[in-house]
């Protein structure tokens with residue numbers, strides 16, 4: 001089959017690979033009908049997430065038709081079922097899964113040994129991600145083996161298109177969890193850094209959850225125009241002061257809730273000198289991440305406010321003003337998304353027409369064009385916001 | 392690279408797909424060239440740092456060892472930047488460095504320099520590398536810049552089929568509770 005394969009930094013190729021095979025009774029195999037490229041894939045593309053290996057298949061936002069089911073998954077899945085695959089692999093039985101903390105499932109990471117050394121404890125297995133989370137082959141491919149498939153799936157009805165339900169795999173629940181973590185009150189200003197696909201979903205979620213005002217920060221005009229369409233007040237950080245404007249919008253008190261939908265690759269620009277330092281350190285392997293957004297959020301957030309972090313960080317960050325955060329009494333909430341915790345509810349919202357996540361798609365191409373689309377998405381060329389691949 | 396993928400297959404399980412043949416890459420010619428220049432820069436910089444005396448003697452630039460070591464440091468820094476996720480600043484710094492190198496070599500062309508031949512060769516080499524650096528810089532810009540032309544406007548993409556006004560606070564208006572937070576409380 002064809003698949004998008006990681007060969008090294010910025011080197012992704014559309015390769016011919018062997019077909020996946022069922023290896024455990026709980027596995028199933030799907031024929032992928034749609035998959036997408038995520039901002040997290042860009043972190044892997046740039047080799048900022050450690051423990052990728054040449055030959056790893058990319059992709060963690062996929063859906064398709066079940067073509068083969070292992071004996072132990074047959075009670076839950078049948079060939080022909082149409083499913084969306086959550087990016088977090090879950091057993092559905094462990095202590096964490098029972099609490100709905102699916103992204104920290106205790107059983108699905110097949111490289112627990114590595115994870116325990118690096119993170120202290122294991123977290124869930126993830127598709128198309130580092131070997132620290134199991135190194136499971138990803139879904140930017142014609143076929144995908146789904147481990148623990150009896151639990152790791154979202155069944156979707158035939159009357160909804162792939163485009164409407166595909167993002168249940170990741171970015172829609174991720175934006176939703178980011179907003180949910182903010183405990184939104186009707187009086188709240190929610191400031192969201194990053195108007196990529198995750199930021200866009202977080203904006204819509206904060207609107208649905210009833211924030212008084214939602215403010216969206218980025219420097220890419222077309223992404224800001226999409227944020228505005230979703231009900232946010234846009235701030236272009238290259239044209240105005242983020243802190244100044246946020247204080248203006250909140251009577252000088254700062255936003256109650258702040259969401260980081262940027263993660264470890266904050267834009268590097270001379271007007272934000274800390275980003276230059278971070279980039280230099282990153283190049284010399286003295287720091288893993290560029291945490292400008294975290295610093296800015298801690299500074300501008302209203303005392304006793306909440307900082308919600310869906311943006312991915314990979315390792316060590318420098319110069320985080322912990323004293324400021326401590327004295328202001330801020331609450332931090334973060335994590336990989338507990339996808340299945342939210343998807344029944346979010347699927348209902350799509351079915352009822354409350355939201356249609358397909359608004360974010362700007363490019364739809366075949367798998368062969370995948371490598372080039374990584375570049376287009378990364379460089380934000382051609383007004384690209386979200387790429388869907390049709391294997 | 393395909394060899395590396397094969398070697399890494401030991402980390403995969405029997406049912407995992409394995410690379411059979413490889414297709415076109417996301418790396419463009421300019422990206423590869425930047426990597427080549429990055430390694431070249433690090434190599435040359437290391438030589439200048441470690442063998443500044445010999446370089447100075449060879450070019451008839453005795454007394455300028457400290458400058459050559461400084462340039463070595465500069466080459467290594469440019470090289471590291473060329474190998475990073477965004478090589479354009481690194482390659483640009485190389486172009487500027489090439490200019491400095493040329494200015495530094497010019498005095499060595501004086502007639503009484505017994506090593507004048509070496510200096511001429513060095514200058515020729517720097518001119519060649521400068522050409523490569525400039526080509527690479529242009530290639531990277533062509534490949535990765537965001538053209539300043541018209542952008543698409545997404546002001547019609549609310550994502551709310553019933554409209555933005557109906558979406559504001561829809562969860563609370565439907566009488567639903569706030570989502571229960573994850574955690575172990």
Ligand SMILES: NC(=O)c1ccc[n+]([C@@H]2O[C@H](COP(=O)([O-])OP(=O)(O)OC[C@H]3O[C@@H](n4cnc5c(N)ncnc54)[C@H](O)[C@@H]3O)[C@@H](O)[C@H]2O)c1
Nearest residue numbers: 039040194196197198218262263266267310311312336337
């Ligand atoms: N927690 C999860 O489970 C989860 C799931 C999916 C994605 N993510 C992470 O969410 C983040 C965003 O993903 P995405 O797909 O939207 O990626 P993206 O790269 O498309 O979006 C990031 C956006 O941030 C903007 N940005 C950069 N620097 C900024 C700054 N200083 N201030 C404001 N905006 C800035 C960029 O211009 C870009 O539009 C990534 O880190 C990704 O890994 C996390």
Ligand SMILES: [Zn+2]
Nearest residue numbers: 038039040170
């Ligand atoms: Zn993702």
Ligand SMILES: [Zn+2]
Nearest residue numbers: 091094097105
């Ligand atoms: Zn579990």
